[in-house]
Amino acid sequence: MPEYTIAAIILVFAVTMLVSLFGLRVARSTSDFYVASRRVSPRMNASALAGEYISAASFLGVAGLIVAEGTYGLWFPLGYTAGCLTMLLFMTGPLRRSGVYTVPDFVSLRFSSARLRVATVIIVVLTGWLYIVPQLHGAALALTTTTGLPGWAGPVAVILVVLATVLPGGMRSVTIAQAVQYWIKLSALLVPLIFILLQAGALGGAGLPGWDASVWDDDAGSSPADLYRIVSLLLALMLGTIGLPHILVRFYTNPDGDAARRTTFLLLGLLSGFYVLPVALGVIARAVLPDQGLGSPDTALxxxxxAIFEGVGGDLLTAVIAGGAFAAFLSTSSGLVVSVSGVLSQEFFGGSVRGFRIGAVLACALPLAIATATTHMPLAGTVAMVFTFAGSSLAPLLLLGIWWSGITAxxxxxxxxxxxxxxLGSFALGWAFESVWSTEAVLLNYPALWCVPLAFAVAVLVSRFGTSTPPANTAKVLARLHLPEG
Known part of the structure; x- marks a missing residue:
């Protein structure tokens, strides 16, 4: 019954707004709104990071991709987790020790270039907007599938709750809400999995109606195109994590660089524990729902x-999963809105609390318009495109800026x-000519394997042979990034 699902979604909305009220009580200064006054503990921050990192693509998209493409879908959770490991090794400590609020602030500290700052602002805001859209598409898909309500209602509801969370308390409110939302999402998949396994009676699938293990016999994956796609995807997810603004800003909230590293270490454990669940449910869904006309594979969960339980039992478990899905849409969207609004406020509204709130509204407006005017695309694939864009644009800038003294503005x-x-050009060409080309379309639709090295090579060559030189304060800034505080 859709009433159960609507009740579950409303409950998630209510819990989100109630727990954010605690953050509102202690949010007083500008620093509270931007980085929670840099006093978030590693445990709280790891839960909040996991909350905003587990997006629509992780919650619904991974299982949907396993249903649609089999073992290829297993590479997504591996890539997401590997991206956090990359960040732990190369980014967390230096970013926190920089002492700045946003990625453009870091660029100004490192390069002292107004032109580079403007370019970074554009890329950061565009990345945030591009990533919010699939969260809203997921909300539309989930609400329509489970309740029959019109598609626009899901995105509008998510944006209203996000603004209700972000506007009063900024990062302080969002941190507490996202930490709670991680555990909601974990429970929303763990509870159905437990009941499904109990229903099966045995891990092999006995007792599950429609079980067909033969669906795994026809998996592809040995062709050069498949191998290229997998390697390119992993590179996009690993380096794209470094360029996601809502993930980067989270490390500015830790008290020091050591706390930032411990946050990422704990995050790896939380993500590893979570990703077992959508993978297991995706494997079950592929065997139980191979020929039932799902429409969008993202609706598989x-x-x-x-498909397994009749009557109220199935309705209640569907409601639980739908509630967890909306927790995913809310947590990722709120993190993105905080990061984008922080950048907009710093650049155009003097960095004030009022400017932060104006930036939050602007951060929501365009993605909402795009989401309601466009059709749903596969969640995991869309998010992989955003990761590719971030990995090709922001990751080279940040990695070289932190680890190479020779880079110039x-x-x-x-x-x-x-x-x-x-x-972006590769994706546009891939969409335009996919029906004409085959192998070439794979190169265009999964361009990270050549876009990322190209961006690094151009940055290095122009720095070495261009007309400018590294900033005069390079040694001082790098010492600040890499030496322990105090």
């Missing part, structure tokens, strides 16, 4: 309980613009 601009233009 939402349809799975009703001119080289950083050239590398970032080249990566952004190459990835």
């Amino acid at each position: 939402l349809r799975l309980p009703a 001119q080289g950083a601009v050239a590398g970032m613009v080249t990566g952004a233009a190459a990835s």
